[in-house]
Amino acid sequence: MNPGIFFEFAKRSVRLHWLRSLLAVIGIVIGVAAIASMGMLGNSLVLSISESLSDVGDAIVIYSHGGISQGPSSTTVNDKITQRMLKDIIRASGSNDVIPIYNTADQIEVGSDDGIATVYGLETQDLSLLLDLEEGQFLKSSAGALAGSRIAEEYDLKVGSRVKLGDENLRIVGILEERGMGFDINPDSALIVTDKFFSSTYDQEDYNFVIVKVRDINDIEYVKDAINTKMNRKDDVVDVFDTKAILETILDTFGQISTFTTAIGGISLVVAGVSIFNIQMMSVTERIKEIGIIRSIGTKKNEVLKMFLYEAIILGLFGAIVGALFSFLAGYAVLMVMLNSTEFLFEPSTLVYIPYGMIFGVVTSLVSGFYPAWKAANLNPIEALRYE
Amino acid sequence: MQIISLEGVSKIYPMPFGEVVALNNVSLTIEEGDFIAIMGPSGSGKSTLLNMVGSLDVPTEGKLYINGVDVGTLSDDELTDLRRDTIGFIFQQFNLIPLLTVRENVEYPYILKYRKRDTAGRCDELLKCMGLTENLSHHKPNELSGGQQQRVAIARALVNDPKILLCDEPTGNLDSKTGTQVMELLKNLNGKGKTIIMVTHDTQIAEYAKRTITIADGEIQ
Numbered sequence A: 001m002n003p004g005i006f007f008e009f010a011k012r013s014v015r016l017h018w019l020r021s022l023l024a025v026i027g028i029v030i031g032v033a034a035i036a037s038m039g040m041l042g043n044s045l046v047l048s049i050s051e052s053l054s055d056v057g058d059a060i061v062i063y064s065h066g067g068i069s070q071g072p073s074s075t076t077v078n079d080k081i082t083q084r085m086l087k088d089i090i091r092a093s094g095s096n097d098v099i100p101i102y103n104t105a106d107q108i109e110v111g112s113d114d115g116i117a118t119v120y121g122l123e124t125q126d127l128s129l130l131l132d133l134e135e136g137q138f139l140k141s142s143a144g145a146l147a148g149s150r151i152a153e154e155y156d157l158k159v160g161s162r163v164k165l166g167d168e169n170l171r172i173v174g175i176l177e178e179r180g181m182g183f184d185i186n187p188d189s190a191l192i193v194t195d196k197f198f199s200s201t202y203d204q205e206d207y208n209f210v211i212v213k214v215r216d217i218n219d220i221e222y223v224k225d226a227i228n229t230k231m232n233r234k235d236d237v238v239d240v241f242d243t244k245a246i247l248e249t250i251l252d253t254f255g256q257i258s259t260f261t262t263a264i265g266g267i268s269l270v271v272a273g274v275s276i277f278n279i280q281m282m283s284v285t286e287r288i289k290e291i292g293i294i295r296s297i298g299t300k301k302n303e304v305l306k307m308f309l310y311e312a313i314i315l316g317l318f319g320a321i322v323g324a325l326f327s328f329l330a331g332y333a334v335l336m337v338m339l340n341s342t343e344f345l346f347e348p349s350t351l352v353y354i355p356y357g358m359i360f361g362v363v364t365s366l367v368s369g370f371y372p373a374w375k376a377a378n379l380n381p382i383e384a385l386r387y388e
Numbered sequence B: 001m002q003i004i005s006l007e008g009v010s011k012i013y014p015m016p017f018g019e020v021v022a023l024n025n026v027s028l029t030i031e032e033g034d035f036i037a038i039m040g041p042s043g044s045g046k047s048t049l050l051n052m053v054g055s056l057d058v059p060t061e062g063k064l065y066i067n068g069v070d071v072g073t074l075s076d077d078e079l080t081d082l083r084r085d086t087i088g089f090i091f092q093q094f095n096l097i098p099l100l101t102v103r104e105n106v107e108y109p110y111i112l113k114y115r116k117r118d119t120a121g122r123c124d125e126l127l128k129c130m131g132l133t134e135n136l137s138h139h140k141p142n143e144l145s146g147g148q149q150q151r152v153a154i155a156r157a158l159v160n161d162p163k164i165l166l167c168d169e170p171t172g173n174l175d176s177k178t179g180t181q182v183m184e185l186l187k188n189l190n191g192k193g194k195t196i197i198m199v200t201h202d203t204q205i206a207e208y209a210k211r212t213i214t215i216a217d218g219e220i221q
C-alpha cells in the first residue's frame, strides 16, 4: 500500500487545484487527439486506397499521346490507339497480356429509370483477365452486357434484366464483383459490352486505351521501357503509365499529409508539456513547506520524486484518455464524411494510433513533470521547513 | 545508556559576506530517558542543534552519534530512515500535512515505515490517548484548534514508537492552558521512557525538563 499514499497525495493535489490541472489537461487532450486522429485518418485513407488499388498494381496503361487531355465535355477530337499501334504494343510486351479497351459514356434506360453510364468494350477472351464475376457468366455474344456492382445496385439489375443502352437492347448476363477505384478501368458503375458490339454501335475502330497486365510485377519497368523504345522513338506516340507508380505517388502524398498533421499534434503536445511544467513548478513552490515536513518525518527523496511524477502522470493519463475518446469520435466523423464508411477505423493498424497518441501524451507529461519533481525531491529539508 | 553524543560539533554556513558559525565546538551527551530543555537568545543556534540531533542536518566538523550510529557516515536515505524510525518531531507550527486528514497524518509515518496501512488500530489508539475524539479524525488539520493540531502532531511523532522526541518550541503557538496540557503529555511520555529534547524560550515550560542547557552564540554555556 506504500505507493498508494504517494498516489493519494498526487490525486488530492490535482483535485485541489482542479482548474489549473484542467487547463493543462486540455493541452494534452488536443495533442493526443490531433496525433491519434490524424494517424487514424491517414491510415484509413491509405487502407481504403490500397485496397481499391491492390489488384491493379500490375497493370500498365497506354494512351495515345494527347488522348489523355480529355476535358469533361470534349469527347470529340481524341487521338486513339490504332490497330497498328496495338500490334507494336503486343510485340513490345512479350508474353504479357495486352488488353485493348473501348470506352465511352452513354444513356441507359432500365424500365422507367434512366441515366448516364460508363461503357467499356472488351474482347470476350480478355474479360476474365480484368474482371471478377459476382453472379451469372462472362459475355459470349454481342447481345449481352455485364453490369458493375454499383450500377447493378442503383438500377436493381439482376442476371437476365433488360437494359436499353443508347438505342440497343441488351440482356445482363453477369454482375461483377465490386472492384473499387482503379487507374485502369472503373467497372463498378459501368456496363461492359463486347468489342464487336461497341465498335458497331459507336462506329469506332480505334481503341481508347490499352492495358498490359504484367505477369511478374518486377517486369513492369522492363515492359514499360520496351514499349517506350519501340513506340516513342522519334516523337511521343503513346503515354505509358503504370498503376504501381501512381499508387506510390498517392500513398506518398498521404504520408506527407499525415506527417504534417502529426507534426501539428506534436506542437500542441509541446505546448501542453510547457504548461504541465509550469503548473508542476507552481505545485512544488506552493508546497515547499509541506515537502519539508514530509522529508523531516521520514520521506525519502525518491518518494517525493514519485509523488510529483504521479501528479504529472495523472494529468497526462487523464488528458490521454479524453484525447483518445475525442480522436475516435473525430476519426469516425471525418471518415463518415470523407469515405462514407468507417470500416477501416476498426482495423488494428488504424486503432493502434490511439495507444500511440496516448503514449505520446503520457510521455510528454512525464518528461515535463520530471524537473519539477526532481527539484522537489532535492530541496534541503531544513530550508523547506523554514519556508513560509 | 547514551543515546545521543556530540563530540566537538560545529555547524558553519558559508555566506557571501563570510561564514556564519551557528554551532561552535559543541560537546554534549544525552542519556536515554532524559528530558532536556534548550534555552538561549534568538539566533543562538538552538534550532540548528535540534536539527542536527534530528539528523536533518550533519555537522560541518566533529562527530555526532545517534543511537550509537555516526551520522556523518550515513547517506541521505539512511538519515531519512533514522528520522523515520528513531525520532519524532514536534514543531512550533504543528506542521501537519494539509492534504491529509487527521488520522492519515498520524498514519503517514507508519505507512512510510511498514509499507502498509495501519490495520491494528494504533493510530486511533494514539489519537485517543492524546484526548482527540473519533469524529475529529476525519477532519482536515486546518479545521482543528491549535491545541488539537499539536496533539495530532504528537500522535504522529509517536506512531513509529521512536526513542527520541524533538520539540522546537512546542508551546510557542499555544495559549498557556493548552500549552500546559501539551507539556503534561510530554512529561507523561518522558515518564514512559522517551528521551525528550525541547527548545523553549519560556522558563516555566523549561521547568518540565530534568535539565536545562543554555546556548549563546553557538556555544553551550
Ligand SMILES: Nc1ncnc2c1ncn2[C@@H]1O[C@H](COP(=O)(O)OP(=O)(O)OP(=O)(O)O)[C@@H](O)[C@H]1O
Residues within 6 Å of the ligand: A383, B013, B015, B020, B021, B022, B040, B041, B042, B043, B044, B045, B046, B047, B048, B049
Ligand atoms: N541555512 C542557513 N544559512 C545561513 N545561516 C543560517 C542558516 N540556518 C541558520 N543560520 C544561522 O545560524 C544561526 C543560528 O540559527 P538558529 O535557527 O539555530 O537559531 P535559534 O537559536 O533557533 O533562533 P530562534 O530562537 O530565533 O529560533 C543564526 O545566526 C542563523 O542566522
Ligand SMILES: [Mg+2]
Residues within 6 Å of the ligand: B046, B047, B048
Ligand atoms: Mg529556532
